[in-house]
Amino acid sequence: MKIPMSSPDLTEADRQAVLDVMNTPILSLGPKVVEFEKKVAEYIGVKHAIAVNSGTAGLHLTVRAAGITAGDRVVTSPFSFVASTNALLFENAVPIYVDVDYKTGNISVDQLRQAVKDLAAGGEKAKKWLPRKNAGEGMLKALLPVDVFGQPADYDPILEIAEQYHLEIIEDSCEALGATYKGKKAGLFGKYGIFAFYPNKQITTGEGGIVITNDDTAANLMKALRNQGRAPGDTWLSHTYLGYNYRLDEMSSALGISQIARVDSMIACREQVAKWYLEQLAGVAEIELPILAPETTRMSWFVFVIRLAKKIDRQQFASNLEAKGVPVRPYFLPIHLQPYMVEKFGYQPGDYPVTEDLGLRGVALPFSGVMTFEQVQYVCDVLKQELAR
Numbered sequence: 001m002k003i004p005m006s007s008p009d010l011t012e013a014d015r016q017a018v019l020d021v022m023n024t025p026i027l028s029l030g031p032k033v034v035e036f037e038k039k040v041a042e043y044i045g046v047k048h049a050i051a052v053n054s055g056t057a058g059l060h061l062t063v064r065a066a067g068i069t070a071g072d073r074v075v076t077s078p079f080s081f082v083a084s085t086n087a088l089l090f091e092n093a094v095p096i097y098v099d100v101d102y103k104t105g106n107i108s109v110d111q112l113r114q115a116v117k118d119l120a121a122g123g124e125k126a127k128k129w130l131p132r133k134n135a136g137e138g139m140l141k142a143l144l145p146v147d148v149f150g151q152p153a154d155y156d157p158i159l160e161i162a163e164q165y166h167l168e169i170i171e172d173s174c175e176a177l178g179a180t181y182k183g184k185k186a187g188l189f190g191k192y193g194i195f196a197f198y199p200n201k202q203i204t205t206g207e208g209g210i211v212i213t214n215d216d217t218a219a220n221l222m223k224a225l226r227n228q229g230r231a232p233g234d235t236w237l238s239h240t241y242l243g244y245n246y247r248l249d250e251m252s253s254a255l256g257i258s259q260i261a262r263v264d265s266m267i268a269c270r271e272q273v274a275k276w277y278l279e280q281l282a283g284v285a286e287i288e289l290p291i292l293a294p295e296t297t298r299m300s301w302f303v304f305v306i307r308l309a310k311k312i313d314r315q316q317f318a319s320n321l322e323a324k325g326v327p328v329r330p331y332f333l334p335i336h337l338q339p340y341m342v343e344k345f346g347y348q349p350g351d352y353p354v355t356e357d358l359g360l361r362g363v364a365l366p367f368s369g370v371m372t373f374e375q376v377q378y379v380c381d382v383l384k385q386e387l388a389r
C-alpha cells in the first residue's frame with residue numbers, strides 16, 4: 001500500500017463551482033471573492049474578512065496594518081512554519097522568540113509574561129531575550145502567537161499580558177480554522193487573525209488565505225494594500241499606498257465558497273482520523289501522542305504529529321517507513337535555526353531548548369480528512385513493526 005502524505009477533500013460540487021466561474025468572463029475582482037469573504041466572516045463571527053492569495057500574504061498585510069515597521073519588536077514563537085516570522089522580516093521588524101510549552105507546542109505563557117516584562121524594563125533585563133545581533137532598538141509593538149497543529153494558544157493569559165503592556169495581537173491561525181479555545185473560535189483573539197488555504201489545510205482554495213478583523217480602518221487599509229495600494233476612489237493606475245498584488249482570483253474563491261460550506265463536516269472527518277490514530281497508537285512504547293490542553297474545546301487537526309523517543313534515529317525511521325509506502329515528515333524544524341536566521345540574528349543550537357527538542361523528535365504522519373480506517377491501520381502497523389525491530 002502507498003499512502004499519500006495529505007490529500008484535499010474535493011467533491012463534484014467543488015469542481016463544478018470552479019467550472020461555473022470559467023463559464024463567465026470574470027476571473028478576478030468579481031462577486032465570488034466578496035461572497036467567500038462573507039461566508040468566512042459569518043462562519044467565524046467577525047465583521048471583516050479580507051481574502052488574499054496566501055496565508056503568508058495575509059500575515060504580511062496584518063503586519064502593515066498594525067503599523068509594525070523597521071526595528072520594531074514583536075514577540076513570537078520559533079516553533080512554527082517560517083511564514084509567521086517572515087511576515088515580520090518583510091518589514092524589517094525584529095522577531096523576539098519565546099520558547100514553547102512542551103505539551104502543546106504553543107508559546108509558553110509563563111515565559112511570555114517574563115519576556116514582555118523584561119523587554120519593557122529594558123537594559124540588561126531585556127538583553128537576555130534579544131538575538132545576539134541585529135536586535136534593533138525599536139519598541140515592543142505586538143505579540144504574534146501561532147495556533148500550532150490546529151490547537152489554539154492559551155489566550156486568556158496572552159490577552160491579559162497584551163492589555164497590560166498595550167500590545168497588539170496578530171493571531172497566526174493558519175493551522176487552526178474551526179478550532180475553539182474555551183468555546184471561542186481561533187482567529188478571534190487578537191485584533192487580527194489569519195487563516196490559510198493551501199491544499200493540506202482544513203479547507204483549500206489551491207493557494208489562498210484570509211485575514212479577519214473587527215476593525216473598519218484596518219480592514220479598509222488591508223483591502224487597499226492587497227490590491228496594489230488602490231484606496232477606494234483610486235483609478236486602476238492611481239495608488240494611494242505602496243501595495244501588493246495579493247488578490248485571490250474568482251476560481252479559487254468559488255472553490256473556497258464550496259469548501260467553507262462543508263468546513264464543520266470536514267473537520268469532523270479529521271477528528272475521526274485523529275481518533276483512529278490515537279486508538280491504534282495508544283500505549284505504543286517509544287512514541288508520544290498529541291496532547292490537548294484542557295482549554296482546547298475543539299482541535300481542528302491540521303496535522304497529526306507524534307514525538308519519537310530520543311534514542312530513535314528519526315532519519316532512519318523515516319526512510320524505513322517511506323520504503324513501505326508511508327511518508328512521514330520532520331515537523332517543525334525550528335525557525336531560529338534556519339540558515340538565514342542564524343546568519344542575520346546569530347542564533348545557536350540551545351537557544352530555545354523545548355522548540356529544538358520537539359523539532360528534533362517530531363514526526364508528522366500521513367494525515368487528511370479523506371484517509372480511510374484501512375490506511376490509518378496500515379500506517380500504524382508499519383510504524384509498530386518498525387519500532388519493534
Ligand SMILES: *Cc1c(COP(=O)(O)O)cnc(C)c1O
Nearest residue numbers: 054055056081083174175196198
Ligand atoms: C500554512 C501556514 C501559513 C501560511 O502558509 P501559505 O503557504 O502562505 O498559505 C502561515 N503560518 C503557519 C503556521 C502555517 O502553517
